[in-house]
């Protein structure tokens with residue numbers, strides 16, 4: 044009887060937003076993957092972690108910042124290690140990568156899952172992630188970096204009726220940046236895992252960066268879709284490139300004055316993203332190819348990611364979940 048080889052995949056961050064999507068994408072392809080979850084000791088007793096075990100996954104408990112020998116034990120036998128750790132803990136992956144190298148992990152997917160941005164002062168999130176990427180390359184650890192554009196779930200404007208507030212991270216959102224005509228890659232959070240499942244089965248993506256996206260739209264186009272589908276007129280607050288530069292300077296000063304302040308970090312990340320997406324116009328398929336990325340849409344033409352219009356209809360139909368629970372910015 045023929046036996047099918049299953050990749051042993053260990054996922055870190057499965058209780059988080061990106062991690063949940065990746066777990067779902069892997070579990071939808073059970074014939075290809077034996078999925079295990081890496082959990083820190085402090086979270087082992089969480090109800091969300093217990094729920095994961097009930098979904099047919101095996102838990103491995105280890106502290107990724109702990110002694111490397113015990114971490115090597117936790118990573119032994121793993122074919123693919125995927126990290127979906129939150130941004131604040133990005134640099135904890137330095138120790139994790141070193142242990143992965145020692146354990147003989149065949150592919151590490153570090154936590155990128157962000158927009159296409161060049162390193163070097165444009166977006167501090169990118170620069171921190173790049174420290175991890177450079178460390179991986181110095182280790183000569185096989186890797187794949189996956190970037191996904193900006194989530195649909197963070198890209199839609201709120202409506203005057205309050206109809207989409209249930210799924211919005213933002214109390215209100217109707218800012219339009221730099222004229223609103225610069226298109227940017229966006230993706231349904233729920234498709235990230237489906238892309239990842241395809242990417243990690245593919246030898247062509249070994250030691251490469253890959254970009255994946257569902258739609259390529261400007262803010263004006265997103266607002267137009269929401270107005271057409273909802274029948275509502277959305278207030279549009281225009282912020283010029285100069286206004287954005289001033290916001291960026293204020294956010295940098297606030298962070299410098301209080302480097303441990305979580306809200307100052309969130310504020311700085313938001314304006315960095317906006318500057319990169321709408322002033323520099325970085326997050327495009329063309330620029331990604333220039334930076335050397337492979338295009339997941341070209342690699343997997345049979346996979347049809349959800350388009351923003353379909354997402355928006357689900358949103359208006361009340362069928363979506365808000366990311367990050369009750370947290371509102």
Ligand SMILES: NC(=O)c1ccc[n+]([C@@H]2O[C@H](COP(=O)([O-])OP(=O)(O)OC[C@H]3O[C@@H](n4cnc5c(N)ncnc54)[C@H](OP(=O)(O)O)[C@@H]3O)[C@@H](O)[C@H]2O)c1
Pocket residue numbers: 055056057058059060061062081082083086089107127128129130132135154155156157158168191192193194197
């Ligand atoms: N493209 C976009 O639009 C977009 C939007 C948001 C985020 N992102 C990116 O997505 C990435 C993931 O962010 P997220 O918002 O999905 O994360 P999240 O929801 O905050 O989840 C973070 C996960 O990391 C785990 N974790 C944190 N520290 C850990 C540690 N020391 N040891 C083990 N596990 C640890 C948490 O586990 P516990 O259960 O133990 O806490 C949780 O599962 C970030 O790097 C961010 O840059 C991209």
